[in-house]
Amino acid sequence: MKRFWITLLFIGSLIAPAVATTLPLSGTLVPPDHPYLQYMGRVSFKNPQAPAFDYPGVQIRAAFEGTSLKMYAKPMSGFFMVTIDRSEPFKVSFNSPTDSVVTLAVALKDTIHTVCIMNCIEAYQRRPLFKGLLLDPGKELVDPSPLPGxxxxxxxxxxxxxxxxxxxxxxxxxxxxxxxxxxxxxxxxxxxxxxxxxxxxxxxxxxxxxxxxxxxxxxxxxxxxxxxxxxxxxxxxxxxxxxxxxxxxxxxxxxxxxxxxxxxxxxxxxxxxxxxxxxxxxxxxxxxxxxxxxxxxxxxxxxxxxxxxxxxxxxxxxxxxxxxxxxxxxxxxxxxxxxxxxxxxxxxxxxxxxxxxxxxxxxxx
Incomplete structure (x- = not known):
């Protein structure tokens, strides 16, 4: 299995209007074509490094190691419902023209966790692209449980x-x-x-x-x-x-x-x-x-x-x-x-x- 290491820089909007900062993000990037990523719903893999979808209900599932998880996507990709392990679902958004990384979880127990990310809107005008997951340095995805039959x-x-x-x-x-x-x-x-x-x-x-x-x-x-x-x-x-x-x-x-x-x-x-x-x-x-x-x-x-x-x-x-x-x-x-x-x-x-x-x-x- 290939391991990818990256340091991403992105501009994120703060609470104060028109104020931005540059935040360094380091960790293991899981690319969208990783064999342990599971997709549910109609997804275009014309570009395997940035799969596209626009119907509601499309899901991305994975099992991952570590204490944190971030999602990497095209800015303005829209809104997603996220479930970590058996926790209550919560909504995250790529609703800024500059933000391409959103934190999904921090301070988890350092063990294996599951994640389900659902596109919760009809996004045909936004044209969302999924670009991967960001794990703790040195951590990886693990073989997930099969999707429901x-x-x-x-x-x-x-x-x-x-x-x-x-x-x-x-x-x-x-x-x-x-x-x-x-x-x-x-x-x-x-x-x-x-x-x-x-x-x-x-x-x-x-x-x-x-x-x-x-x-x-x-x-x-x-x-x-x-x-x-x-x-x-x-x-x-x-x-x-x-x-x-x-x-x-x-x-x-x-x-x-x-x-x-x-x-x-x-x-x-x-x-x-x-x-x-x-x-x-x-x-x-x-x-x-x-x-x-x-x-x-x-x-x-x-x-x-x-x-x-x-x-x-x-x-x-x-x-x-x-x-x-x-x-x-x-x-x-x-x-x-x-x-x-x-x-x-x-x-x-x-x-x-x-x-x-x-x-x-x-x-x-």
């Missing part, structure tokens, strides 16, 4: 991304600071079931018509973007052989019907085509068609009618591994996040509903 893929919109989940005011606008996929029904359900989860999700996206899009549909809807490794890059296609889920949960349709101008027939046809695409990529997976908690009334009826028809037609055609599940519509009793999106408590409630359904469906005790 159970595998889920979540395909969705802002609900799955975690839009506004850290806000408590429904009139708040979108902000990276209040989005957090870690607290979504998808991430919580995956933790409940001790499963890996990959996420393909984008706020405002629809199955044929993005939020407030034209009647005839939006060009950058989910079926048009699903095969991308990075949402913000149409030039690199995802290799579906890299991850084969046991179950795929699709939570789309909310944006298509959220404003007037949706064509129910177009929605159905687009969903039917997309379901065929997902089945082609994952011929053995169970597929669950979800409705989200933000739908109600006529809008909910349009989506449930389409999904019920799809499940029924697939069963009639011999595909009995397509299932339906409806989230309970939110009432406000659990509060709202930004922009009337699910609150943290509402996301937890959705996970409490979906977890037992998937556990029984998959036979996961």
């Amino acid at each position: 159970r595998k889920i893929e979540f395909i969705g919109n802002s609900i799955t991304c975690g839009y506004g989940v850290e806000s408590t005011d429904k009139t708040d606008s979108f902000a990276d600071e209040t989005e957090n996929h870690y607290y979504t029904y998808a991430a919580i359900t995956a933790r409940n079931l001790q499963a890996q989860h990959y996420v393909v999700a984008r706020s405002g996206i629809g199955i044929y018509r993005n939020y407030n899009g034209p009647l005839e549909g939006s060009p950058k809807c989910m079926p048009a973007c699903y095969d991308r490794t990075l949402f913000g890059d149409s030039t690199e296609l995802w290799d579906f052989s890299r991850y084969t889920p046991d179950v795929v949960c699709i939570n789309l349709g909310t944006n298509d019907v959220s404003t007037s101008g949706c064509d129910p027939d177009r929605l159905y046809r687009a969903y039917a085509d997309f379901l065929t695409t997902v089945r082609r990529h994952y011929p053995e997976a169970k597929i669950v068609l979800l409705t989200g908690c933000m739908l109600r009334g006529k809008s909910l009826s349009i989506v449930t009618t389409a999904l019920d028809r799809l499940a029924r037609e697939h069963h009639q055609a011999g595909d009995h591994e397509v299932y339906r599940f409806d989230m309970t519509p939110q009432s406000g009793s659990l509060g709202y996040g930004a922009g009337w999106h699910p609150s943290l408590l509402q996301q937890q409630h959705m996970a409490d509903e979906l977890t037992p359904f998937l556990r029984e469906l998959m036979g996961w005790e």
